[in-house]
Amino acid sequence: MSTSTTIEITGLGKSFGPVRAVDDLTFSVRPGQVTGFLGPNGAGKTTTLRMLLGLVRPTEGTATFGGTEYRNLKDPLATVGTALEASSFHPGRSARNHLRVYARAAGIGMKRVDAVLAQVGIAAFADRRVGGYSLGMRQRLGLAFALLGDPGVLVLDEPVNGLDPEGIKWIRSFLGQLAAEGRTVLVSSHLLSEVQQSVDRVIIISHGSLVYEGGLAELESGPRVLADSPDRAALESALLAAGAEVETTAGGLAVLGLTREQVGSVALSAGAALSLLATENSGIEQAFLELVGEGGSL
Amino acid sequence: MTTVLTDAAAALRAEFSKIFTVRMWWVLLIVLAGYVGFTAGILALVFGGVGGALAGGGNAPQIPDAALPAIIYSIASSVGYVFPVLFGALATTAEFRHQTLTPTFLATPRRGLVLGAKFAVLAVVGAGYGLVALATSVGIGSSILAATGHDTGLGETDTWWLLARIVLAMAIWAVIGVGLGALIPSQVAAIVIVLAFTQFLEPILRLVATFWDWTASIGQYLPGAASDALVGSSIFTSLGMATGQTQSLDWWAGGLVLLAYAIVAGVFGYFTSWRRDVT
Numbered sequence: 070m071s072t073s074t075t076i077e078i079t080g081l082g083k084s085f086g087p088v089r090a091v092d093d094l095t096f097s098v099r100p101g102q103v104t105g106f107l108g109p110n111g112a113g114k115t116t117t118l119r120m121l122l123g124l125v126r127p128t129e130g131t132a133t134f135g136g137t138e139y140r141n142l143k144d145p146l147a148t149v150g151t152a153l154e155a156s157s158f159h160p161g162r163s164a165r166n167h168l169r170v171y172a173r174a175a176g177i178g179m180k181r182v183d184a185v186l187a188q189v190g191i192a193a194f195a196d197r198r199v200g201g202y203s204l205g206m207r208q209r210l211g212l213a214f215a216l217l218g219d220p221g222v223l224v225l226d227e228p229v230n231g232l233d234p235e236g237i238k239w240i241r242s243f244l245g246q247l248a249a250e251g252r253t254v255l256v257s258s259h260l261l262s263e264v265q266q267s268v269d270r271v272i273i274i275s276h277g278s279l280v281y282e283g284g285l286a287e288l289e290s291g292p293r294v295l296a297d298s299p300d301r302a303a304l305e306s307a308l309l310a311a312g313a314e315v316e317t318t319a320g321g322l323a324v325l326g327l328t329r330e331q332v333g334s335v336a337l338s339a340g341a342a343l344s345l346l347a348t349e350n351s352g353i354e355q356a357f358l359e360l361v362g363e364g365g366s367l
Numbered sequence: 368m369t370t371v372l373t374d375a376a377a378a379l380r381a382e383f384s385k386i387f388t389v390r391m392w393w394v395l396l397i398v399l400a401g402y403v404g405f406t407a408g409i410l411a412l413v414f415g416g417v418g419g420a421l422a423g424g425g426n427a428p429q430i431p432d433a434a435l436p437a438i439i440y441s442i443a444s445s446v447g448y449v450f451p452v453l454f455g456a457l458a459t460t461a462e463f464r465h466q467t468l469t470p471t472f473l474a475t476p477r478r479g480l481v482l483g484a485k486f487a488v489l490a491v492v493g494a495g496y497g498l499v500a501l502a503t504s505v506g507i508g509s510s511i512l513a514a515t516g517h518d519t520g521l522g523e524t525d526t527w528w529l530l531a532r533i534v535l536a537m538a539i540w541a542v543i544g545v546g547l548g549a550l551i552p553s554q555v556a557a558i559v560i561v562l563a564f565t566q567f568l569e570p571i572l573r574l575v576a577t578f579w580d581w582t583a584s585i586g587q588y589l590p591g592a593a594s595d596a597l598v599g600s601s602i603f604t605s606l607g608m609a610t611g612q613t614q615s616l617d618w619w620a621g622g623l624v625l626l627a628y629a630i631v632a633g634v635f636g637y638f639t640s641w642r643r644d645v646t
């Protein structure tokens with residue numbers, strides 16, 4: 070692995086004619102962590118990544134790897150590994166030959182091709198033409214391409230798309246492992262839940278602009294406890310008296326500020342029999358939806 | 368300096384392996400060999416005496432015996448040139464069509480280097496196409512000429528120079544294909560334009576150009592005419608001589624005109640589609 074670098078994006082903007090795809094975006098991605106790059110469909114994730122990789126020319130601003138633009142990197146594939154959303158394969162070429170072509174272009178040995186094919190679990194189909202590959206197999210081949218140069222930085226656009234549960238589990242632990250080795254890992258997704266368990270930090274954009282940059286824990290407003298009782302009014306007043314924030318939802322009362330155990334004991338001392346007591350984990354998802362505009366931005 | 372050279376060598380290796388890891392190259396090559404061999408064989412039979420005797424001698428177009436081998440051998444380029452140009456265009460437009468420009472430019476961010484490597488590699492492949500096309504046109508053509516009692520011309524150095532110029536023409540045609548592919552990224556559009564121009568439009572233009580002196584002086588700059596001038600012999604120019612005005616460039620000028628088409632298409636293609644955003 071070459072030394073890992075920080076991704077630095079400064080004042081980045083892109084207009085496709087009248088469409089403002091990315092607007093004044095500034096953030097950085099540090100080594101040793103998995104960073105999630107989130108936003109609803111059309112938020113500008115792919116466009117941002119393609120600008121970072123020198124494939125799309127920014128209208129304004131810069132995107133660098135430790136100060137060096139992608140096109141000026143001395144050994145691009147050995148510095149940054151990339152798997153972009155679109156399947157960029159010739160359907161008539163085998164997976165092995167696909168990787169060999171770009172290994173040759175980057176001066177990478179042919180042994181490395183076999184190694185990454187095995188690493189992503191498609192060695193058995195490597196000599197089949199890619200045209201017959203399933204979506205999940207293509208994703209894995211895309212990942213193999215990203216790993217080809219054993220890079221210190223990984224930029225992955227929606228890598229979980231099309232993977233089976235087994236594959237999702239595998240990629241989550243794999244990304245964590247890569248970050249633990251000290252690499253910089255940037256993973257985009259339009260679903261928070263998809264990356265929630267595997268990212269250390271998130272960058273959230275909406276309509277091309279940054280809306281949040283930071284840890285997942287800070288994003289969360291705290292877990293909510295759902296509780297209900299046949300005597301809902303009594304339970305509510307007891308909880309309010311205990312200093313909780315209470316919201317009435319369709320399924321019962323959503324309680325903020327108390328743990329599940331505390332809610333239980335409040336109910337007991339108030340003499341309100343509980344018909345429901347559970348912790349709700351969708352706090353982050355809720356915060357995410359609020360940030361990007363509920364129901365997506367389209 | 369050394370990194371530029373190693374980068375260029377790597378880009379060339381990558382472009383070569385792109386060609387030979389997809390079936391297209393030999394599919395087109397087999398069709399080229401069959402088509403050229405068949406045409407050369409028929410022509411050798413028609414002009415080489417068998418057909419002449421069947422037709423009663425008088426009606427067959429008159430071509431001096433000495434020019435016969437050159438006309439038959441040059442079928443490789445005068446008829447076969449569409450294959451390298453088509454292959455060059457297909458190889459280039461495939462990069463747009465299958466979005467392989469993304470991994471290509473990720474591995475080699477210097478886009479000009481990639482296009483230059485494609486030019487060089489397709490020139491070599493085009494020359495290879497030329498050699499295979501000659502193997503059939505000369506192989507079949509000379510056998511028939513010899514069998515019908517004609518001189519095969521293979522004892523003369525002039526004939527071998529002709530064959531060398533045919534290989535050169537085929538190489539340049541493949542490069543023209545790359546330029547066209549960069550200029551017209553849509554694969555379907557590129558194929559239609561190549562076929563419509565080479566098989567239909569240009570033959571008509573070249574025929575019309577023979578009507579007057581002033582058109583003939585322009586007509587010699589058409590790519591097919593320049594190619595025939597470079598080769599120095601062609602079934603079309605030989606027949607044209609009998610029917611109207613033709614002018615032909617010197618062989619080297621023909622070669623330069625042909626190369627100019629390739630370079631102009633490539634440079635325009637580079638500045639239009641090749642440098643564009645890859646989304």
Ligand SMILES: Nc1ncnc2c1ncn2[C@@H]1O[C@H](COP(=O)(O)OP(=O)(O)OP(=O)(O)O)[C@@H](O)[C@H]1O
Nearest residue numbers: 085088090109110111112113114115116117259646
């Ligand atoms: N080549 C292009 N020409 C015109 N508009 C474009 C182009 N590429 C992207 N856009 C527009 O830019 C905006 C951002 O698109 P982008 O693909 O970056 O979004 P995304 O966040 O990756 O979305 P998704 O989650 O659907 O992949 C969209 O409005 C899109 O229509």
Ligand SMILES: [Mg+2]
Nearest residue numbers: 114115116154
């Ligand atoms: Mg996208």
